[in-house]
Amino acid sequence: MYKRYLIIFALLITLPFIGKFYWAKQETEVLKILPCADITRGCGNDFLDVHFEESPKVMQPLHLNLHLSDAENIKNIHIDFVMKNMEMGLNRYLLIPSNQRGEWQAVVTLPVCSQGRSHWNMMIEIESADIVQHFQIPFSANPSGAD
Secondary structure, eight states: OHHHHHHHHHHHHHHHHHHHHHHTOOEEOOOEEOOOSOTTTOEEOSSEEEEESSOOBBTSEEEEEEEESOOTTEEEEEEEEEBTTBOOOOOEEEOEEOSTTSEEEEEEEBOOOTTOOOEEEEEEEEEESSEEEEEEEEEEOBTTSOO
């Protein structure tokens, strides 16, 4: 009998919190694929521009810069690196704002693909107060890490 009251009490306490997260759920936009000829010169659209400061090489630190034309209310920006039809493990980075003008940055490292592949997709997740936007930018890296 005591357990039944304890379970009911626990449900009554947790339901308001569950409801808050359910109804305050952010809207998520459909993934937008952005073409990229040269990731070191910059790729993106009218809303964002992203580039590496150096030519991307695997297993070497890369300085990634991202600029947003409208950075108001941005809470977080995450970058994931994935390969098509290849599980590469977790490669997720949190970008840090470098100023109030929409500049974000991170130091990232691309892992080595056991099959020697070098075609990557940069998955960008931009979270604001009311929406989460997703972008994909394909690019290539030097698989050997050499110039």
